[in-house]
Amino acid sequence: NAGVTQTPKFQVLKTGQSMTLQCAQDMNHEYMSWYRQDPGMGLRLIHYSVGAGITDQGEVPNGYNVSRSTTEDFPLRLLSAAPSQTSVYFCASSDGTGVAEQFFGPGTRLTVL
Amino acid sequence: AQTVTQSQPEMSVQEAETVTLSCTYDTSESDYYLFWYKQPPSRQMILVIRQEAYKQQNATENRFSVNFQKAAKSFSLKISDSQLGDAAMYFCAYSVYGGATNKLIFGTGTLLAVQP
Numbered sequence: 001n002a003g004v005t006q007t008p009k010f011q012v013l014k015t016g017q018s019m020t021l022q023c024a025q026d027m028n029h030e031y032m033s034w035y036r037q038d039p040g041m042g043l044r045l046i047h048y049s050v051g052a053g054i055t056d057q058g059e060v061p062n063g064y065n066v067s068r069s070t071t072e073d074f075p076l077r078l079l080s081a082a083p084s085q086t087s088v089y090f091c092a093s094s095d096g097t098g099v100a101e102q103f104f105g106p107g108t109r110l111t112v113l
Numbered sequence: 114a115q116t117v118t119q120s121q122p123e124m125s126v127q128e129a130e131t132v133t134l135s136c137t138y139d140t141s142e143s144d145y146y147l148f149w150y151k152q153p154p155s156r157q158m159i160l161v162i163r164q165e166a167y168k169q170q171n172a173t174e175n176r177f178s179v180n181f182q183k184a185a186k187s188f189s190l191k192i193s194d195s196q197l198g199d200a201a202m203y204f205c206a207y208s209v210y211g212g213a214t215n216k217l218i219f220g221t222g223t224l225l226a227v228q229p
Contacts, residue, residue, distance in 0.1 A: 033216070033217070035217075035219075040122075040221055041221060042117075042204055042219035042220055042221045042222055043158075043204065043206075043217070043219040044219070045216055045217065045218075048216060058216065059218075088156065090158065092158075092217075101160050101163070102160070102217060104157065104158035106155075106156065106157055107156045107157075
């Protein structure tokens with residue numbers, strides 16, 4: 001049972017490049033989320049999903065796209081990277097029941113030059 | 114909109130002593146959940162403790178306990194018998210009850226140092 005996995009762990013992009021951050025979970029969780037962590041700002045919700053085929057925007061969705069074709073996977077796409085997207089990105093999942101614990105992946109540190 | 118405020122950017126405690134980290138939040142909801150997460154230098158987010166707002170009893174997990182004051186919208190974390198491994202960034206977080214409970218709203222964090 002690997003929990004929540006994220007790839008890559010580190011990435012450097014140039015402004016304007018696109019890339020996909022991968023997230024997968026093997027706990028059969030319905031709920032998955034993407035957060036970004038910036039110094040002094042805590043974690044902020046980018047996009048979330050309550051099941052396969054269902055996604056919605058969080059607090060800071062601009063510049064990011066998501067899709068959820070399977071229960072296991074929830075990729076985050078940066079269409080045209082900008083320096084403001086330099087951050088640490090966390091994927092999380094939960095079963096969404098009651099005061100459900102969210103399980104976080106190890107994070108991806110992204111630098112946009 | 115809901116907000117979470119952690120007014121202590123940094124705290125320090127001596128090993129074996131007790132420390133309390135503060136958290137206040139703002140919401141118009143009557144039912145919600147509150148969490149404390151720990152983030153050590155490894156960057157991994159680890160759930161420390163959670164509280165359901167409709168429960169009056171304060172949550173406890175071993176050396177970690179909370180003081181939940183619903184009327185004051187306060188949710189402080191007490192760490193007893195502090196250990197070197199407790200050194201980390203601590204985040205207070207809120208989520209709505211009954212909705213998409215994976216929508217966590219985080220505070221800005223408190224960096225806890227433990228002195229030997």
